[in-house]
Amino acid sequence: xxxxxxxxxxxxxxxxxxxxxxxxxxxxxxxxxxxxxxxxxxxxxxxxxxxxxxxxxxxxxxxxxxxxxxxxxxxxxxxxxxxxxxxxxxxxxxxxxxxxxxxxxxxxxxxxxxxxxxxxxxxxxxxxxxxxxxxxxxxxxxxxxxxxxxxxxxxxxxxxxxxxxxxxxxxxxxxxxxx
Numbered sequence: 168x169x170x171x172x173x174x175x176x177x178x179x180x181x182x183x184x185x186x187x188x189x190x191x192x193x194x195x196x197x198x199x200x201x202x203x204x205x206x207x208x209x210x211x212x213x214x215x216x217x218x219x220x221x222x223x224x225x226x227x228x229x230x231x232x233x234x235x236x237x238x239x240x241x242x243x244x245x246x247x248x249x250x251x252x253x254x255x256x257x258x259x260x261x262x263x264x265x266x267x268x269x270x271x272x273x274x275x276x277x278x279x280x281x282x283x284x285x286x287x288x289x290x291x292x293x294x295x296x297x298x299x300x301x302x303x304x305x306x307x308x309x310x311x312x313x314x315x316x317x318x319x320x321x322x323x324x325x326x327x328x329x330x331x332x333x334x335x336x337x338x339x340x341x342x343x344x345x346x
Contacts, residue, residue, distance in 0.1 A: 293299070
């Protein structure tokens, strides 16, 4: 036991030191927990407050948007009803017009169509006649000949102007010969 005594004493001291250190650590942990509690509590309250504010803000934006959507839906419904009634009115008007067109005497319609066809045939024949085609061709040939003559005339004028410029004395030469 005398041999074990120093070892037991050392173990006891170590156990006492461990308990002191553990007590200090527990105190520091409690202090840190208190400090965290103090800092976290306002943060949590701020978070709750900011969530509430954001929720109110969001509701404030949603209400006008929902009202606007409801107004647009009502407007669309009224426009749809108006368009339906206009389409029905136009449809009945078209039906009446078609009935009036179809209700006329079929012989009158046939006569009118035949008259228009005859008038078109006369116009087509007058435009496509050989005598008219010959006249048009002669006019085109005459126009071509006149363009050729005009080009020759313009060339002659240009040559005459150049000849005049070459043969006439220059004003500088005339001034020196007079003095």
